[in-house]
Amino acid sequence: MGMTMSQKILAAHAGLESVRAGQLIMADLDLVLGNDITAPVAINEFAKFGKKTVFDKEKVALVPDHFTPNKDIKAAEQAKAMRTFAREHAITNYFEVGQMGIEHALLPEQGLVGAGDLVIGADSHTCTYGALGAFSTGVGSTDMAAGMASGTAWFKVPSAIRFNLSGAFGPYVSGKDLILHIIGMIGVDGALYASMEFTGKGVANLSIDDRFTVANMAIEAGAKNGIFPVDAVTLAYLDEHYKKEVRIYEADSDAEYDATYEIDLSTIKSTVSFPHLPSNTRTIDEVGEIRIDQVVIGSCTNGRIDDLRQAAQILKGRKVASHVRALIFPATQKIWKQAMAEGLFDIFVDAGCAVSTPTCGPCLGGHMGILAEGERAVSTTNRNFVGRMGHPKSEVYLASPSVAAASAVAGYIADPKNVMEA
Amino acid sequence: MVAEGSVFRYGDNVDTDVIIPARYLNTANHAELAAHCMEDIDSQFVKTVQKGDIIVADRNFGCGSSREHAPIAIKESGVSCVIARSFARIFYRNAINIGLPILECEEAAASIKAGDRVQVDFDSGTITNMTTSQVFQSEPFPPFMQELIAAGGLAAYMAQKEGV
Ligand code: SF4
Numbered sequence: 001m002g003m004t005m006s007q008k009i010l011a012a013h014a015g016l017e018s019v020r021a022g023q024l025i026m027a028d029l030d031l032v033l034g035n036d037i038t039a040p041v042a043i044n045e046f047a048k049f050g051k052k053t054v055f056d057k058e059k060v061a062l063v064p065d066h067f068t069p070n071k072d073i074k075a076a077e078q079a080k081a082m083r084t085f086a087r088e089h090a091i092t093n094y095f096e097v098g099q100m101g102i103e104h105a106l107l108p109e110q111g112l113v114g115a116g117d118l119v120i121g122a123d124s125h126t127c128t129y130g131a132l133g134a135f136s137t138g139v140g141s142t143d144m145a146a147g148m149a150s151g152t153a154w155f156k157v158p159s160a161i162r163f164n165l166s167g168a169f170g171p172y173v174s175g176k177d178l179i180l181h182i183i184g185m186i187g188v189d190g191a192l193y194a195s196m197e198f199t200g201k202g203v204a205n206l207s208i209d210d211r212f213t214v215a216n217m218a219i220e221a222g223a224k225n226g227i228f229p230v231d232a233v234t235l236a237y238l239d240e241h242y243k244k245e246v247r248i249y250e251a252d253s254d255a256e257y258d259a260t261y262e263i264d265l266s267t268i269k270s271t272v273s274f275p276h277l278p279s280n281t282r283t284i285d286e287v288g289e290i291r292i293d294q295v296v297i298g299s300c301t302n303g304r305i306d307d308l309r310q311a312a313q314i315l316k317g318r319k320v321a322s323h324v325r326a327l328i329f330p331a332t333q334k335i336w337k338q339a340m341a342e343g344l345f346d347i348f349v350d351a352g353c354a355v356s357t358p359t360c361g362p363c364l365g366g367h368m369g370i371l372a373e374g375e376r377a378v379s380t381t382n383r384n385f386v387g388r389m390g391h392p393k394s395e396v397y398l399a400s401p402s403v404a405a406a407s408a409v410a411g412y413i414a415d416p417k418n419v420m421e422a
Numbered sequence: 423m424v425a426e427g428s429v430f431r432y433g434d435n436v437d438t439d440v441i442i443p444a445r446y447l448n449t450a451n452h453a454e455l456a457a458h459c460m461e462d463i464d465s466q467f468v469k470t471v472q473k474g475d476i477i478v479a480d481r482n483f484g485c486g487s488s489r490e491h492a493p494i495a496i497k498e499s500g501v502s503c504v505i506a507r508s509f510a511r512i513f514y515r516n517a518i519n520i521g522l523p524i525l526e527c528e529e530a531a532a533s534i535k536a537g538d539r540v541q542v543d544f545d546s547g548t549i550t551n552m553t554t555s556q557v558f559q560s561e562p563f564p565p566f567m568q569e570l571i572a573a574g575g576l577a578a579y580m581a582q583k584e585g586v
Contacts, residue, residue, distance in 0.1 A: 037447050037489065037491075038488065038489065038490070040450050041450045041490055041491070041494075044450065045576075045577040048577040048578065048581050049577065049580055049581055050581060066447075067447075067448055071448070072448060074448035074449050075448040078448060078449075078450070121488075122488055122490075123487075123488055124486065124487045124488040124512055126488075138488040138512050139488060139512060139515060139516075140488055140489075140490035140493075140512060140515060140516030140519055140520075141490040141516075142490060142516065142519035142520060142575060142576045142577055143515060143516075143519060143576075145577065146576060146577075146580065149580075188435055188482060188485055189435070189481055189482040189485065189508065189510070192482065192508060192510070192511065193511050219512075222482060222485065222510060222511070224511055277435060364439075364444040364487070365439075365443070365444050365445055366444060366445075383437075383439070383486060383487075385437045385439040385440065385486060386437075386439065386440055386462055386463065387439060387440065387443050387445075387462045388439050388444075392443075392462040
């Protein structure tokens with residue numbers, strides 16, 4: 001029986017000719033990631049192993065992005081613990097405030113992940129790098145500690161679900177709408193323990209930023225990873241960023257999938273996830289009138305340059321509704337500079353938005369945009385669980401940058417088309 | 423190894439944000455985390471949980487973020503075991519790695535009710551509802567996982583085995 005793309009990468013890193021779903025393997029890692037929430041816990045565990053050094057100081061990435069710039073004294077202590085560890089172990093890829101970005105946007109941009117890599121990160125959205133043809137998956141802090149110490153991790157080889165894409169998106173529709181549509185279709189545990197593999201002619205019509213958004217939310221369907229084939233779009237991105245040699249793995253033609261879904265991208269509509277699950281989706285024409293208090297555009301899901309351009313296209317020459325706070329979070333310093341150079345900040349600020357330094361901030365209800373009781377937000381982030389962005393009785397509606405920007409202008413959840421034509 | 427306690431009962435998709443809300447993640451202190459365990463969906467949990475008590479839930483328990491703080495908060499609360507129809511995969515991994523026993527058992531999750539007294543035998547995978555005298559069978563842990571849980575988690579287990 002043939003192997004899926006994910007299985008091929010796992011087999012290669014385990015030094016095995018082939019693997020099958022369900023098999024337990026020990027595999028070599030190309031990168032181990034942690035942040036200011038998960039790394040301090042991992043550092044405590046690491047100390048218990050009695051090892052003096054990390055397995056490779058260039059293959060550990062530490063990014064203070066969640067509660068930074070430090071939101072309070074406790075957060076400052078956590079960030080300090082990670083910084084101290086990074087210095088002690090001469091970790092090459094530690095990114096201080098001022099150079100940092102949200103980890104899953106930052107690592108690809110820094111060229112630290114590429115096609116064929118095997119990456120674990122103590123953050124559930126580590127699955128983002130599947131956009132580049134890597135096998136990457138989120139783990140906990142103890143796994144991170146063991147990974148930092150040994151350069152290896154155990155894996156249960158996943159089976160896969162295939163999403164065969166055709167066609168191209170219509171206007172104002174993007175990767176976010178596709179992945180929300182898929183999660184709505186299969187549910188928050190629809191891909192539990194499995195890989196989500198994207199294939200078909202439609203892949204070529206997805207920008208690299210669309211692919212990052214789609215792979216990012218694989219975990220929201222319970223998947224172990226999401227992965228895209230390596231094509232001209234991937235290679236153009238890697239050529240610009242990645243320093244190592246690209247390793248291209250393709251699924252065998254006789255690979256078996258638990259299920260295959262055919263999706264024509266031209267049929268995807270702007271989609272919104274209602275509280276309190278990402279799978280609770282409605283297309284924009286089914287939303288009804290939902291008045292909002294806040295809009296958040298940013299995060300590891302939708303804080304990249306394409307996302308900001310899409311939002312700017314709608315906000316240009318318009319004003320944020322007077323009862324709405326609109327917050328924009330470019331995901332990295334580089335994206336921030338690019339947005340500034342392209343004049344996007346003028347558009348945002350003239351419209352009445354606040355623009356922030358890169359941080360996870362409101363995405364996880366950390367700081368910089370917490371919701372009060374009864375408030376509603378439209379957000380380009382990836383989770384709308386109870387209390388995710390603040391008060392347990394607040395609500396988060398997940399949407400694309402275009403829908404979020406249109407909603408900021410309208411003051412209720414709005415179709416970008418209607419706002420542009422108004 | 424045998425655990426016994428009263429049951430706290432939850433439904434589908436109990437996510438890590440309700441197990442331990444992100445607003446409390448500015449600490450890694452176990453007791454502080456446990457003090458807020460489940461508070462957004464069950465304000466009584468922290469007030470009434472006793473050492474040895476058991477959580478029983480439906481599908482996809484622990485979905486969401488990779489925060490190890492979630493199983494830590496549960497374990498530190500005194501909970502001896504979580505039984506669910508299914509677990510989200512990162513939570514599953516983390517629970518094992520920190521030494522919190524968890525069992526997947528469709529039938530047990532379907533019939534056990536809040537407040538029931540339940541006993542779990544990890545060696546055999548037997549779950550006994552002492553309130554109703556029903557017995558359920560789940561997959562027993564493979565020996566290395568039992569050793570790992572007995573050692574108190576992956577870190578202690580690896581240290582015991584000497585080096586990594
Ligand atoms: S932006 Fe949100 S989802 Fe992404 S890493 Fe930060 S907290 Fe997690």
